Amino acid sequence: MEGYSIYLPCYSIGHGVYEKVGKVCLDYGKSAVIISGHKSLAAAKDKLLKACEKDGIEITGILWYGGECTYENVEKLAADPAVEKAQLLFAVGGGKVTDTVKALGEKVNKAVFSFPTITSNCAGCTSVSIMYNDDGSFLRPFFITRPPLHTFLDVDIIAEAPSRYLWAGMGDTYAKFFEANMSSRGEELSHYVGLGVTISRMCLDPILDYGAKALADNKAGVASEELENVILAINVTTALTSILVTKDRIIDYNTGLAHAINYGLTSFPEVERNHLHGEIVSFGVLILLLIEEQLEPSMRGMFKKMFDFSRAVGLPTKLEDLGLTEADQDAVIDKALAMKDIEHNPYVITRGMMVKAFEDLKDFADKE
Numbered sequence: 001m002e003g004y005s006i007y008l009p010c011y012s013i014g015h016g017v018y019e020k021v022g023k024v025c026l027d028y029g030k031s032a033v034i035i036s037g038h039k040s041l042a043a044a045k046d047k048l049l050k051a052c053e054k055d056g057i058e059i060t061g062i063l064w065y066g067g068e069c070t071y072e073n074v075e076k077l078a079a080d081p082a083v084e085k086a087q088l089l090f091a092v093g094g095g096k097v098t099d100t101v102k103a104l105g106e107k108v109n110k111a112v113f114s115f116p117t118i119t120s121n122c123a124g125c126t127s128v129s130i131m132y133n134d135d136g137s138f139l140r141p142f143f144i145t146r147p148p149l150h151t152f153l154d155v156d157i158i159a160e161a162p163s164r165y166l167w168a169g170m171g172d173t174y175a176k177f178f179e180a181n182m183s184s185r186g187e188e189l190s191h192y193v194g195l196g197v198t199i200s201r202m203c204l205d206p207i208l209d210y211g212a213k214a215l216a217d218n219k220a221g222v223a224s225e226e227l228e229n230v231i232l233a234i235n236v237t238t239a240l241t242s243i244l245v246t247k248d249r250i251i252d253y254n255t256g257l258a259h260a261i262n263y264g265l266t267s268f269p270e271v272e273r274n275h276l277h278g279e280i281v282s283f284g285v286l287i288l289l290l291i292e293e294q295l296e297p298s299m300r301g302m303f304k305k306m307f308d309f310s311r312a313v314g315l316p317t318k319l320e321d322l323g324l325t326e327a328d329q330d331a332v333i334d335k336a337l338a339m340k341d342i343e344h345n346p347y348v349i350t351r352g353m354m355v356k357a358f359e360d361l362k363d364f365a366d367k368e
């Protein structure tokens with residue numbers, strides 16, 4: 001077998017984790033530039049500057065990331081004297097900030113450290129940046145050699161963030177468990193893909209156990225242990241899984257049927273405009289489970305569990321919850337069936353299976 005290397009995330013989580021910045025980062029350099037969004041900077045600035053001052057890390061500048069994760073913004077940042085002068089790049093913010101700084105780190109070959117201020121996805125710990133065009137439309141994923149060298153997850157800062165990000169992030173996180181397991185079923189997996197599929201269980205269990213309480217705590221600004229567990233699932237487990245299951249970047253077990261449904265739904269621009277990615281994907285998970293149940297009736301229990309969870313936390317269980325009606329169903333199914341995400345599965349997913357799953361979900365939701 002050809003030799004290969006895998007770089008996995010490292011992280012600190014809890015109260016006061018910025019206190020560890022010097023201990024973790026000084027091995028790599030003594031000067032850093034902070035790159036951030038406006039809100040995220042306000043949330044983290046005081047703590048981070050205090051920690052850097054205490055440990056003797058010189059801050060060469062504080063820069064706005066540019067408002068979108070584009071190659072153009074990466075170029076602009078690369079030419080900034082504060083970046084040229086810094087040995088380390090500190091990404092402070094959500095997914096778009098972190099993805100911009102990861103792409104910048106790859107370009108200028110400097111060490112990246114991430115400081116997520118919200119929890120909506122695993123950008124802080126993954127080795128891919130989702131690149132956009134200037135107009136905000138999706139361009140392509142940009143694969144990076146390694147994830148940030150270390151991720152600092154300050155639970156007190158994240159507890160103060162708007163709860164809708166965590167709410168939607170939970171849907172995208174447990175989708176990874178269902179999609180990785182479904183798309184790899186029955187296959188002989190390499191060590192790393194097998195490892196990724198196995199640990200994806202931790203994208204589901206902490207959310208079922210602690211998700212509702214974590215969401216309530218996030219709404220109240222309480223940095224609880226339940227919130228910490230859900231942050232770990234969304235940021236860390238998801239990143240570990242996605243790095244491991246992206247086999248040779250050719251066969252990708254990362255996304256599957258639930259994401260294909262998501263693309264079917266977002267072919268309606270108003271769905272894309274008015275709803276968050278993970279929220280829409282969570283609806284796709286319910287359809288995925290109803291299709292699985294058509295071949296394996298024992299899946300009914302898992303479907304019920306996820307349906308009840310969605311209802312409990314207010315994730316969508318009907319097309320109407322996403323602003324669509326039954327009349328839109330055929331168009332959603334047509335688009336989903338045409339997506340690449342649906343191709344790698346243990347059986348062919350037919351139009352008939354899709355129609356039945358949508359009808360089953362409607363009947364079930366109407367009765368509950």
Ligand SMILES: [Zn+2]
Pocket residue numbers: 172259277281
């Ligand atoms: Zn997703």
